Amino acid sequence: MSIKIDIELCTGCGVCEEACPFEAIKIQDDVASMDERCNLCGACVDVCSFEAISIQGLRKTGGDGNDHKGVWVFAEQRNGKIASVVLELLGEGRKLADKLGVDLSAVFFGYSVEMQTNELISYGADKVYVADAPILRDFNDEIYSKVLVDLINEYKPEIVLSGATAVGRSFIPEVSARLETGLTADCTALDIDTERRILLQTRPAFGGNIMATIICPDERPQMATVRHKVMKKATYDTNRKGEVIKKDIDGYGVNLRTKVLEVVEEIGETVNIAEADVIVSGGRGLQEPKNFKLIEELAKILGGAVGASRGAVDAGWIPYSHQVGQTGKTVCPKLYIACGISGAVQHLVGMQSSDVIVAINIDKDAPIFDVATFGIAGDVFEVVPALIKRFNEIRG
Amino acid sequence: MNIVVCIKQVPETTSVKISKDTNTLMREGVKSIINPFDMYAIEEGLRIKERFGGRISAVSMGPPQAEEALREAVSYGVDDAFLLSDRAFAGADTLATSRTLAKGIKKIGSFDLIICGKQAIDGDTAQVGPGIAEKLDIPFVAFVRKIREISNHSIKVERMMDNGYDVMEITLPSLITVVKEINEPRMPSLRGKMKAKSIDIPTWGLADLEIGEDKVGLKGSATQVIKVFTPKRGGRREMLEGSVETQVGLLINRLNDLKVI
Ligand SMILES: Cc1cc2nc3c(=O)[nH]c(=O)nc-3n(C[C@H](O)[C@H](O)[C@H](O)COP(=O)(O)OP(=O)(O)OC[C@H]3O[C@@H](n4cnc5c(N)ncnc54)[C@H](O)[C@@H]3O)c2cc1C
Ligand SMILES: Cc1cc2nc3c(=O)[nH]c(=O)nc-3n(C[C@H](O)[C@H](O)[C@H](O)COP(=O)(O)OP(=O)(O)OC[C@H]3O[C@@H](n4cnc5c(N)ncnc54)[C@H](O)[C@@H]3O)c2cc1C
Ligand code: SF4
Ligand code: SF4
16 A cells, blocks of 8 residues: 655645645645655545545455445433433434435333333434343443444444444444444534445544544444534424334343443532533633632523633632633533633634634734634623623513 | 553644634644553553552554654553554554554463553544454453452443443453543653663564454555545634624624524
């Protein structure tokens, strides 16, 4: 395998240099060349408008795709409750299934799950594959993997989606490895190339600094874990009908090497900023701990959570559990309001995929404005109280 | 207790900046470092070794310069290090990476516990640890924040979940991936630094591992990156001008239009 640049075709435009995630390309004397950092990822091949780059000795093509049909969603539960990301996956899965003209199915493992299977159908599943047993109540990677692998081998779906939750990111990679197929992590967008019936999976990498679109051209199923809160929830309709297929798991529980001894919920930290639709965040620009009251007040009016920069956390103004960014939480709410936050890249990677970003900063050149949808160059102590006042008026 | 830690060399993303003018990444002078999560893997391995004895080996798959990362691991106290490097390994996705590392670990010898980082800060997938466990047919626990007990044939750990933690027990040999809450990594020792300079690090290529060329690298990968782009930033940016009252009024109108409030 090797990568080649046709120096006749290359114009030295530099587009490939920009696209290479490994900084392997340099433009010298108006031609591109690669060094040993090249990982043969292929990203540069497609971006070159002059077809100057080619990778030789590519992999085999024409896999076992054709006998695989249908879109599956792994319907994760914890304590019997369906995770909210599952409803988003059913919404997205429905679109993908419709584009492909196939069924949408949910796969549900748990104990005493009758009621939840109906829920899954109301949210759009045409079929629900259910494994119901005490041993499936808690999340045990080993048995979850075994059951899911066997179901996939038996019913052969072409696409399997799961939430990019602790559960999904733990056992789905084992499932895909056992099936010898591809898995794309933590996707934020999915689509179908209808011509080739291929799933286009887009995900952030390098801490959110780049996005990559990934395909699994030959192996089936095509598998992806999907980030919470980026897809639209499915609509709920109790009139929907669906088929329930029971998976018998007798014998699966013997000789397990993995045991779940205890499941502990920690609710001490009440604000889960990762789940909030609106986040109002404060930074060092607030100058004093007591000024966080302003942030709290605005958050409360908007029904949102309070976030913070590391600057504010390190100053001891607010606990670490509120920190957004590379060493804090990654959030993607519908609305993120940054007050007195400069916008260091370590903060940006934690919040830049929010739908709408409002930045309030006294310094009109602060980098936070680069990612903002709307910017207000002004003093937080004037702007935030004015906002609170107006919202209060609107809401009566 | 024989331990293997898997370490990946990654670019230090904290030094990645966004160019204000062109809205793209500026990556000049990015240093290579040991993946930060793998530092916790090394530290946890060292702590287990201090309690139970045995050997601790580091393994990395990557280009020849990944040897630097392995030398650094030795400076912290790792006993020996192995580099898996071959042109044929380039372009590997997590499936091909897991297969290659699993073969490399087998070749190192018998082990009781493999420790990986939670995820690499460049690829960000968190898929390689579980993948290696599957290829070696051993149990694993991902996202471990604490080791509670280790016995001759099992290990009891706490794993981080989205809203709490689980206490898990798995038999040995097995694999864990660790999160940063698990420990505070130490500094290199003087003795370690000396050893890092002189140690011989074997490099194993395709021919040394019992694995087919179609199972590794780009050829052995199920996934393929077809496009890489920078996320759109500030594309819609609008600075709201005027008095504070006007700015606030404009903002509320805009947010109403977008139906976010
Ligand atoms: C390895 C590493 C990891 C990190 N991880 C994180 C992380 O997870 N999260 C994170 O946030 N940071 C992180 N940081 C720190 C980051 O680099 C910044 O230092 C931090 O985000 C700065 O916080 P800040 O914006 O609150 O403070 P500053 O950078 O000090 O910014 C304060 C801002 O407030 C503005 N201001 C001042 N007064 C007013 C006023 N009256 N009205 C309006 N605006 C005003 C100023 O113009 C300035 O822009 C990390 C750093 C490193 C090296
Ligand atoms: C932009 C981009 C996106 C990608 N997306 C995907 C994707 O969605 N799916 C996919 O299958 N591949 C993907 N890849 C390929 C993937 O990054 C590589 O396979 C990489 O070798 C391992 O994945 P990771 O960096 O995510 O490691 P992770 O799985 O996050 O690493 C977890 C741990 O495994 C160990 N480890 C990982 N790699 C090595 C190594 N080379 N040597 C020693 N130990 C190691 C370390 O202990 C590490 O802490 C992508 C690559 C790029 C450039
Ligand atoms: S994108 Fe194509 S033409 Fe432009 S520098 Fe790269 S190889 Fe040359
Ligand atoms: S194949 Fe990937 S790593 Fe190699 S030069 Fe092109 S973009 Fe860079």
